Amino acid sequence: MTPRTLYRRIALTEVVTWALLLVGMFLKYVTGTTDLGVRVFGLVHGVVFIAFALVTVLLWVNQRWTFRELVLGLLLAVPPFLTVWWERRLERAGRLDGDWRLAHDSDGDAPATAAERLVAALVARPAVAVAVGLAAVVALAGVALVVGPPVGSAG
Template sequence: MDIKTASSLHRLRLVSAPEAVSFLLLLVCSVLKRTTDFNAVPVMGAVHGVLFILYVLFWLDAWNRTKWSFGTAALYFILSVLPFGGFYAERKLKREATDAVAAAQVSAEGVKA
């Protein structure tokens, strides 16, 4: 993988954990809205919406650059809509991005030699 591919994986990884946290906070806000007078759903919904859109855009970019199979791409998308899926995706993407950076460095060193 080249460095642009590694960058796309890194961007997706960086947005996956905040997107997961915002999803969990939105769920908590939804429960609080129905059980108390506290209503932060409009604000938290907007924050989560922006983070989810970023996740989807970065997911599409990563899928395009990495040439993931449909199954792998679908897994990362499904993880974005599961409450704790973003945390798992972040760990998995971290490993994949680290491997991509290492491969890019080895490739660059091979070209220089």
């Protein structure tokens, strides 16, 4: 899977979970029928949001995005539906082009920083990368569950 394909899929998934959460919020706050949608889709969206953030950081390292691109990628995941717009903007600008720069068989530069060495190790072992990614998402989602929902969302 190329960086472009990975980012497109996670951006689209984030948009879908946002839509499901908004439906759940409509059912809870507008119709007053149920809060099940918010409880279920809120958790799902939170997990996908964390995964999107981790993939954004991964591609920031691999694609040599600017710090501004990293920050924008993370911030644009907060309002509904902007991740797909951001992904398409990056694609039009050529910021998602190519394969994994830090792959051992690529013509890319040798990893120079600790972050690049970590990404290179993950890219070289896709099964380990998936396991590490899932573990990171689960751990961060667990922290988010302990911390609780954002202020002002109770009700």
